[in-house]
Every structure is written in C-alpha cells, then in structure tokens.
Amino acid sequence: MSNYKHGIRTSRRATQLSIPITSDGCLQCVIGTAPVNLAADPYDTVNKPFVFHNKAAAVAGLGFSEDFKNYTLCQSMYATFDVFGVAPVVMINVLDPEKHVKAELSKTYSVTAGKIAIPDKGILLDKLSVTSTADEPTKYEPEKDYIAAFNTDGSVSIAIVSSGAAKDATELKVTYAQLDPSLVTYQDVIGAYDVTTKKKTGMELIGRVYPKYNVVPSLLLAPGWSHIPAVALALVAKAQLISSLFTAKVVVDLDTSDGKADSMENVKEYKDKNAYSDRNMIPAWPLVGVGDYKYYYSAQLAAHMEHMAGNNGGVPSLSPSNKDIKITGLYTEDGTEVLPDMDEANDYMNACGVVTAINVNGWKCWGNNTAIYPSSSDPIDRWINIVTMFDYIENNFKLTFFQNVDDLTNYRLIDEVVSGFNMQLNGLQGSGDIAGGEIIFDHDENPIAEILNGHIKFHTRVGGYAPAEDIENVFEFDPTITQAALEGGAE
8 A cells, every 4th residue: 555645634642641530529438327127138238338329229228217326327318318419428337237136026916907017116027027826826928928018217017918828817926136226336336357257347448448439438427426536536547548548537526415525615625635636537516407307417517528529520629617507406415405606616616626507697517627726727737628628639649640650760650740740730720729739750859769769759739728717807987088078068
C-alpha cells in the first residue's frame, strides 16, 4: 500500500495526564445493630460491610425498626434516606442472630378468625414452630398448615391454612426465639481479629470497605455507641489509616445521661475528662428530635454533611454550621428538652470544640470546630471544613496516582503526577472550593540516594477558606448625614 499522503487526516494519542478518580468526601460508614430478623437473610448480615443506595435496599439487607435505641443502625437509615435523602451509606451490623438471642419461649395463643397475633418483636421466623396443645402435641408444617409473616411494626401474624391439619384448632402453642439487642456490648462494636477463625468483626471491617466496593469511607460513626469513650477513641484510631491508604473523620456523641454531659454547663468537663480531643473527631451534643423520633445527633450530623457534599459535586468544602439540620428539638438522654440560645451554644459548646444546634428561623447546625479546639487553633486542625477538605484532597491524590506506584522513576512519572494533580487543584480553585493549591517536585527534597532507594517526594501547598464565624458591622450615628438631609429639605 502506498505511503503517499494527499488530503486531510487526524490521529489520536493516549491522554498523558492521569484522569482524576474522586472519593466521596463525606461517605458515611456506620457501625451498630440492626433488626436482622426482618432482613431477607438474617444469617448473612453479621460483621460484613454493606453499601446501600436507597432505603429499600437497606431494609431488605438489614431490616428496619423504629426502636432506635436497640437497633442503632436504623437511626442512620432514617436520617440518611428519610430526612436528607442522600446516598450511599456503608453499614456494618454486629448483632448476631446466632449469638444475641433470648432462650426459646413457648406460649399458647387463641386462634381468631383463622389467625394468631404475636405482639412480640425480634422473632426469628426460621426458629418459630406451631404445635397443638394436646399432651402429645402435633407439630404443624409451615406453609402447609400455617403461614407466619411479619407485620409492618415487626410483630408476627400466623395465618392458619384452611385446608391444613390445624384448620379446626381454637388455640395453638407457638415456640420461637427472639433477638436480644441487650446482649450486644461495646466490645462487639469495637470488634477484633480472631486469629483462630481468621475473621474480623466490628470496626476492624472498615478496612474491607474499599477493597470490596471501591468507595472510601470518609465519615465514621456509631450512633448509640460513640457516647461510650472507648468506642469514640477506637473510631478515631481507625480513622487514622483505612485500608493502609485513606484517612477519615469521626462523628461522635457526648453522653447526655445523668451525671455526665447532662447539661450545657457540663459539656466541657465531660469532653476533656474523656479525651474527646482529636482533630479527626467531630463531637455533637445533645440528642436530636425529629417529630416523634429521638436519636443521637451523630446520625443526623453525618447525614447532613454527606448531603451538603453531595449538593456540592461531592466536594466537602462547606462548613456544616448555620445550615438547616432538619430537626424539631434537642434533648438529653432522659428526654429533657434543651433550648440553647446563641451565647450558650457559643460559650458552652463551640468554645470547647463541640457542635450543637440553635433555633434561629428554624433549627440550624451550630459549630465549626473539631474536638482539638481550643488546644490547637491551627486551621488545618481546627476547622471542620478545612480538615475534611484536606482528607478529601489527600485521598484523591492516593486514588489517582496509586497506579504509578512501581513505575520507573523518570521525568515522565514526575511530570504526570505534577501536571495531573495541579489540574485537580486548579479545578477545585476554579469551583471556589479552595483558595488555591500547587504540587511541586523539589530536587532539594529528593537527593539521588533517596531516588535510587525507590523513594520520591512531592510537596503540595493548599489554601482553604475558613468559615466566616464572626461577622461584625460597626454602626455609628453620623450627624452630617442628618444635616445634609435637612439643608437639602430647606431648599
């Protein structure tokens, strides 16, 4: 074929810059308990991470109950899907239907209109059996003689099959096993690694989220458990390095029960005494109310933060403070209503690094500081939006350029990282999410001995925007304006 060229043509080459892979800046990862007896497969729900993109999937996967105290994951299901309408959310259930159960119970029930109503909840249907009340009871067969099903409130109804062996019974004995959430301990939530079974439980599974689902869990929380200091500190430890790559923030609660942080005046003392003081920690106080529901603020605040980031292209550059928190009240553990005014919220909570809420033209989230404040006032440690934004930028760097690990250390590699990441930073600057940023390869920071040893170092500077926490306008009376108005009027 001739190589003689006459005309017009084009060609293409592979993109030289790395295409950004973005992590969701505020993806929630929630650890707690769920009513797994209501799940599609109760025995496939324990100590494994799930990613849910809607409430229907969450209900099918883990079940749902309005008993937020016993089934703590339902607090985040409700706040995430019903209140804020945001997704996805990662959930890890630690309630084990093989372990956290009550002893089997047998009761005799009357059959009314071919049905038996069992008001108890938490029943495991596969552990339920129906027999006659005779001295030598007949054991009836499910689906053939009776059909057991859950009601919307989690109780159970048993329908007697009209053609089955129990069709003429007026009373029947029902035996069943129930979940017992009270048997779950905070140690179950913290979790462990079993050297015998080679299995991880609880928080140890956070590191499995990215390898399994390719999403970065960037907000860790355990509503209903994180008010226990041991749980809060364990979450912080996990947030330092997830999957050996990523960092995260922890949204926790302060214990509002009697004798602890049960009033605004006791918040600082309780926080300081229990080591709620890390830059990666965002403490919230007290509990929140949404209509008839009362639950832990961490569930609401984390959903709020994910919602804000989602509305900002997934970028968590905005402060959660002074935004609608979608609650109807604040409460302590015993149900006492709390109504802080702005000065009280500032002096008792914000001044010691605790987020609360105030009612000013509707309830607003109130507070910009992480738990490290006032011990540190460094912007990279103190401001929630800057700390979260740095996590986002750092995690994106690791995601984008992980593919370059083990490449040849040559100019092409250095240029790809510098050019590619500067493009990301310029994009964030252009959207107003950061003030500016730049990555460089400094030869002085990269001596030849280190390069030959396989180690290269880049240096990134980022400028963020602090929240305008205090806006002041000085007013004064100017008599010259009055004089000018009067003189003008005289004409």
